[in-house]
Amino acid sequence: MPTVLVADDDANIRELVCLFLRGEGYATVEAADGREALKAYAASPIDLAVLDIMMPAMDGWALCRELRRLNPDLPLLMLTARGETWEKVKGFELGADDYLTKPFDPLELTVRVRALLKRYRIGAARAVRLGEVELDRSTYKVTTRTETLTLPLKEFELLYTLAETPGQVYTREQLIERIWGLDYAGDNRTVDVHIKRLRERFAEVPDFRIETVRGLGYRLEAAE
Structure with a gap:
């Protein structure tokens, strides 16, 4: 049975x-x-945390930062x-995976919790190999x-998502939704910035390359 930590100064919520x-x-x-x-x-073991931002003593920003430091997964x-x-x-x-604005439908919250746990468990269950390159989701190491x-x-999440299904094209919108969350309201060009950084990091690695599919998005191609 997964355990969810609910941190909010409103006892009714x-x-x-x-x-x-x-x-x-x-x-x-x-x-x-x-x-x-x-x-x-x-x-106690915690599988997921729901954090309010405005809390006394330590607010949600500081809590998010500290929990992410303690457990990147x-x-x-x-x-x-x-x-x-x-x-x-x-x-x-700061490392949040998803967002929900008050007042919210409790049913939507449970759906989002279920989706986050599913995403985490699928990712954490295995590593991905591309030739002699290994992506380990338990440590975020490549x-x-x-x-x-x-x-x-x-x-890491962006590279891991592309590496799970080599050859599959992902639009910027799909990558934003999967990695930054449904409520992300920033510019989807942030995907381009992260792709650029990944290409620079792995420019000398021959095992894979990230290709731009004009008018669509990105895909990862593994070396044959």
Whole structure:
């Protein structure tokens, strides 16, 4: 049974969220602020965290940063009362996987939780090999013929997504939705920036290349 940490200073929201999550078969752990959430995380195994931004003692930004430092693989869903673009961008930059704006439909929250857990489990279940290159999702490391690199989270997720299905074309919109989340409101050209960085990192690696499909998006081609 997956365990979800729900951190929100509003007791009514915590109760509502936990009620629906338990109805879907999840165990829940509650915290009224970021410090309580860190204690709860240290005390028991947590599979996913739902974090409110505006909390006393330690807010959602600081909590997100600390949880991501402690566990790069932990799925993080952030809640915000305003839903402003800058908040979403900041959350994603700190490592959030998805966003939900208050007031929200509890059923939508449970769907997003289920989707995040599924995405995480599929990714965490295996490594991907491209010739002599291995992508290890448990450590976010890429091992090539000559070195081992630890990539920033979004760069790794982007490369891993392309590498899972070599030859498949992904549009920018599909990559944004899968890696930055459904509520990402920034410029989808951020995908181009991350692709450029990946190409620069692996320019001397012959095992694969990332190709631009004009008018569509990107695909990864493995060397034969």
